[in-house]
Amino acid sequence: MNAVVYDRYGSFDVLSYKQVADPVPAAGQVLIRAKAAAVHVGDCFAVHGEPYAMRLQTGLFRPKTGVPGFDVSGVVESVGQSVRTFAPGDEVFGVGNGTCAELVCADASTLALRPKRLSFAESAVLPTSGLAALHALRDIAKLGRGQRVLVVGASGGVGMFAVQIAKSLGAEVTGVCSGRNVDLVRSIGADHVIDYTREDFAKGSARYDLVFDNVENRSVADCRSVLTADGMLICNSGTGATGLRMLVRLVRPLLLNPFVRHKLRRYLSMPNHADLVQLAELAERGVLRPVIAQTFPLAQTRDALAFVQSGHAAGKVVVQIA
Ligand SMILES: NC(=O)c1ccc[n+]([C@@H]2O[C@H](COP(=O)([O-])OP(=O)(O)OC[C@H]3O[C@@H](n4cnc5c(N)ncnc54)[C@H](OP(=O)(O)O)[C@@H]3O)[C@@H](O)[C@H]2O)c1
Secondary structure (H helix, E strand, O other), X not given: OEEEEOOOOOOHHHOEEEEOOOOOOOXXXXXXXXXXXXXXXXXXXXXXXXXXXXXXXXXOOOOOOOOOOXXXXXXXXXXXXXXXXXXXXXXXXXXXXXXXXXXXXXEHHHEEEOOOOOOHXXXXXXXXXXXXXXXXXXXXXXXXOOOEEEEEOOOOHHHHHHHHHHHHOOOEEEXXXXXXXXXXXXXXXXXXXXXXXXXXXXXXXXXXXXXXXXXXXXXXXXXXXXXXXXXXXXXXXXXXOOHHHHHHHHHHHHHHHHHXXXXXXXXXXXXXXXXXXXXXXXXXXXXXXOOEEEEEEHHHHHHHHHHHHOOOOOOEEEEEXX
16 A cells, blocks of 8 residues: 555654555454545654653654554445444544555544545544544533633634534634634634734633633633633643643643632543544534645645644645545
8 A cells, every 4th residue: 555654753754655565454443445634733743753752652762653644534444353333335434543544444443434424534634633622622621501612723623623512512602813714713603703913812801611722822820811710721732842841831730720719621532432423423413514724645744744733724634545
């Protein structure tokens, strides 16, 4: 098969496009003939091998899989001997290992049948970002009707789904993005949009039950200043800092939490079949309408990752495979 591969961590120059042996699914895995992959900042981390914590998943000294990409959609080619949930020919989406390739192995537990209302490319962008938004809003915030939410980074992969899911839960949503994305964020359902190049949300008079911060370029104090008395701040950005600064940023809200009246949260979203099914249902009902910022051919995965790393893609970035 053709795939994008790398045998050491580094800049995107470590990536090359070549023919390699077909992967073989383990007993609980599914082999997918990929139609599309979607890339996000976690894929950039996996190529760089930084933040180092990422290597617990991708390989301590060398990349284990050696193919970038986690999100995928495609058609089941074959299934491992213990898989009963999928059969050859099923159209699926979910999280796999090394999805920037023509053939992809994925655990059956991190796949679901794809929503037919969406294209393969639109299906591929759902898993990681959609689940991150769902887990934050439904499980951590337990967001309900009439609550007011501020989504920082509303035009990004996670933010875009967060706006749509928050609306479907009955919340009043304010999105924060740059001026060029104001119309986009409004078009996906935000009730109010703050252009951060003109207006500082922390200086506004509005108060929110939840701040979902996908950028984290503002202090915890700034975010808390716009919360209601018992409001919640969910910190959700792994970018913009490295090394010790990153560690401090990651743990600060958790250490602070017991001493303040607000609820401060950070979380790790993990893929599972049931929640992928829920995302597919939301997509079939028209609640989730993915926005694709740009599509790249498989051979240009490197450019796709560089675009993601710029931090200003308006929506999701797709690698078209077939
Ligand atoms: N907790 C988890 O398990 C989990 C899972 C997935 C992702 N994440 C994290 O979620 C974060 C967001 O990921 P993503 O895929 O949504 O990133 P993304 O697609 O790169 O989106 C970033 C967005 O942030 C916006 N932005 C940049 N500067 C901003 C500012 N000052 N104020 C408001 N918005 C600003 C950009 O919009 P403009 O172009 O308009 O500036 C862009 O649309 C990442 O740090 C990632 O590590 C966490």
